[in-house]
Amino acid sequence: MTYRPGQRVRVAARAHEGHHRTPGYLKGRTGTVERVHAAFRNPETRAYGAEGLPEQRLYLVGFAQRDLWPDYRGHADDRIYADVFEHWLEEAE
Amino acid sequence: MSEHDHDHAPITNGDEPAAAARVRALEALLVERGVIAREDVRQGIDWLVSRSPADGARLVARAWVDPAFRQRLLADARAAALELGLDPGPSPVVVAVENTEAVHHMVVCTLCSCYPRALLGPPPDWYKSLAYRSRAVSDPRGVLGEFGVVLDDDVELRVLDSTADIRYLVVPRRPPGSEALSEDELATLVTRDAMIGVAQPAAPAAVES
Numbered sequence: 001m002t003y004r005p006g007q008r009v010r011v012a013a014r015a016h017e018g019h020h021r022t023p024g025y026l027k028g029r030t031g032t033v034e035r036v037h038a039a040f041r042n043p044e045t046r047a048y049g050a051e052g053l054p055e056q057r058l059y060l061v062g063f064a065q066r067d068l069w070p071d072y073r074g075h076a077d078d079r080i081y082a083d084v085f086e087h088w089l090e091e092a093e
Numbered sequence: 094m095s096e097h098d099h100d101h102a103p104i105t106n107g108d109e110p111a112a113a114a115r116v117r118a119l120e121a122l123l124v125e126r127g128v129i130a131r132e133d134v135r136q137g138i139d140w141l142v143s144r145s146p147a148d149g150a151r152l153v154a155r156a157w158v159d160p161a162f163r164q165r166l167l168a169d170a171r172a173a174a175l176e177l178g179l180d181p182g183p184s185p186v187v188v189a190v191e192n193t194e195a196v197h198h199m200v201v202c203t204l205c206s207c208y209p210r211a212l213l214g215p216p217p218d219w220y221k222s223l224a225y226r227s228r229a230v231s232d233p234r235g236v237l238g239e240f241g242v243v244l245d246d247d248v249e250l251r252v253l254d255s256t257a258d259i260r261y262l263v264v265p266r267r268p269p270g271s272e273a274l275s276e277d278e279l280a281t282l283v284t285r286d287a288m289i290g291v292a293q294p295a296a297p298a299a300v301e302s
Contacts (some may be wrong), residue, residue, distance in 0.1 A: 006139075016173055020259050021204060021256050022256070023203050023254065023256060025202055025203070025230065025231075035138070037186065037259060038186065039261070040257065040258040043180075043257070058257055058258060058259070060259070061249075065233075068230075068231075069231055072231075073146065073234065074199065074233075074234045075246065075248065075249050075250060076175060076249060077249040078234075078249060078250045078251070079250075079251050079252070080234070080251075080252045080253075080254060081253050081254065082253075082254040082256045083254075083256045083257040083258070083259050083301075085256075085257065
């Protein structure tokens with residue numbers, strides 16, 4: 001496990017050809033690790049018939065709505081939480 | 094497709110939607126290549142349509158009446174389901190999240206239609222619609238309002254986008270006026286939409302008075 005709850009992380013902004021489970025609206029965005037899940041097989045290779053190994057650690061990451069949408073209305077603490085695989089995360093300052 | 098030179102039934106069917114034709118074509122190919130059998134498909138559909146929100150509702154009602162069970166449900170929903178004799182389904186991990194006076198959760202899958210099918214049954218059509226999947230993350234309070242849920246300004250809204258292997262189940266708040274109800278009666282108040290987080294259970298009028 002590379003990241004810990006409470007740690008700030010950034011979702012990689014890279015493009016990816018083919019199946020992957022990192023939504024575009026979160027790429028390049030910075031959030032906070034909320035939970036550390038288990039490791040799971042990698043959908044990016046599993047989708048094409050491979051075993052999806054090695055398994056990748058999965059993290060629940062929270063993002064402030066106001067960081068995602070400039071004109072977001074609502075509570076300042078409203079957040080989106082998404083599950084992001086470790087190889088899509090980078091340490092953020 | 095050069096190997097595809099034998100006869101079989103047409104794989105399009107009049108005015109059926111393009112997606113249905115695509116699924117039929119995929120199924121025919123997978124069967125033809127020996128990846129799956131027709132029986133696997135039938136059993137999968139049988140399993141899915143045998144699931145219902147009544148199972149999720151049993152979990153929620155037990156959590157409302159039994160604080161120790163509530164803690165176990167929030168810690169490990171799969172184990173909690175097994176404890177009640179429910180089928181939590183195959184591999185995906187189920188995580189239960191609890192609505193409180195201060196925090197409201199709602200669930201979406203922006204990438205497709207991930208959903209705790211084992212405990213809630215098939216997802217509603219709107220859950221799979223592009224409109225819900227996009228607006229649930231960009232304007233969740235607006236979406237909730239259209240479902241008739243208006244959150245107080247000081248309630249924190251958490252949208253869970255189930256992007257990978259985890260399936261999320263919302264444990265709604267027990268409604269006021271339900272104190273006298275039995276666990277079985279409470280379970281009837283817990284709707285599918287409440288466990289997605291787009292509705293709040295209400296006590297029957299007779300109980301409120």
